[in-house]
Amino acid sequence: xxxxxxxxxxxxxxxxxxxxxxxxxxxxxxxxxxxxxxxxxxxxxxxxxxxxxxxxxxxxxxxxxxxxxxxxxxxxxxxxxxxxxxxxxxxxxxxxxxxxxxxxxxxxxxxxxxxxxxxxxxxxxxxxxxxxxxxxxxxxxxxxxxxxxxxxxxxxxxxxxxxxxxxxxxxxxxxxxxxxxxxxxxxxxxxxxxxxxxxxxxxxxxxxxxxxxxxxxxxxxxxxxxxxxxxxxxxxxxxxxxxxxxxxxxxxxxxxxxxxxxxxxxxxxxxxxxxxxxxxxxx
Ligand code: PDD
Numbered sequence: 001x002x003x004x005x006x007x008x009x010x011x012x013x014x015x016x017x018x019x020x021x022x023x024x025x026x027x028x029x030x031x032x033x034x035x036x037x038x039x040x041x042x043x044x045x046x047x048x049x050x051x052x053x054x055x056x057x058x059x060x061x062x063x064x065x066x067x068x069x070x071x072x073x074x075x076x077x078x079x080x081x082x083x084x085x086x087x088x089x090x091x092x093x094x095x096x097x098x099x100x101x102x103x104x105x106x107x108x109x110x111x112x113x114x115x116x117x118x119x120x121x122x123x124x125x126x127x128x129x130x131x132x133x134x135x136x137x138x139x140x141x142x143x144x145x146x147x148x149x150x151x152x153x154x155x156x157x158x159x160x161x162x163x164x165x166x167x168x169x170x171x172x173x174x175x176x177x178x179x180x181x182x183x184x185x186x187x188x189x190x191x192x193x194x195x196x197x198x199x200x201x202x203x204x205x206x207x208x209x210x211x212x213x214x215x216x217x218x219x220x221x222x223x224x225x226x227x228x229x230x231x232x233x234x235x236x237x238x239x240x241x242x243x244x245x246x247x248x249x250x251x252x253x254x255x256x257x258x259x260x261x262x263x264x265x266x267x268x269x270x271x272x273x274x275x276x277x278x279x280x281x282x283x
Pocket of ligand 1: 035155181182183184185186206207208209210211244245246247
């Protein structure tokens, strides 16, 4: 747990960190967020995360709580105060406090909360060496999954169902049988002809920052990439499957709905990308 949280202008011990019951984030999930990996005290890909935060606020016509420069300083200070080396920085902006009414309030002050907790990235890497299991779940989310909204009930339900099925992650599937993404990750496969496949960014998936980074790394390694949607059948027929996210980096999926992907162990392409992603973080 974060020991110190940043809440609207103050660094406070987490047990004393509160927002108002009329905060629209609490009442309507009228908020957006970001999650940033911290490696050796440094925020990984902070600028693209801030770009995405600004984009999410823009789509929802949410006022920014402050400019980017002071925000960067606050996050640095929060990491320092929590003495985090490897960790996860959570940033949440809501439309702020107002009398409950669905329409936007005429006036409200946006709320900014940030926390930073330890994340054992060595354990993430070890998990990537063995791989994880995943289970399919219907994607029942709204039509703007490109917005990183705190409204996450469908994601939570899918993840819980996957957990109950003994899986690490839920693979969300649209009504045509195509994989959209994971409950909190982006999905990839390696086809039998050695190509990487991942769904193109659109309003039905989150444009993952790790996805963009892994794509750039793969391009640098001259691995062919096709940004096209793939079906569950294609995933089951693939030689490899893996997921990407800030907290999981790149993690091979070795079983889908109880069936082995490839030979049931992490494949060479995913292994190379996991290594390269950790090298990038450590550079
Ligand atoms: N989840 N897709 C969804 C639905 C996500 O919630 C996330 C991130 C991703 C991966 O995005 P990124 O590479 O930028 O982390 C994809 C974060 C980790 C979370 O909800 O905690």
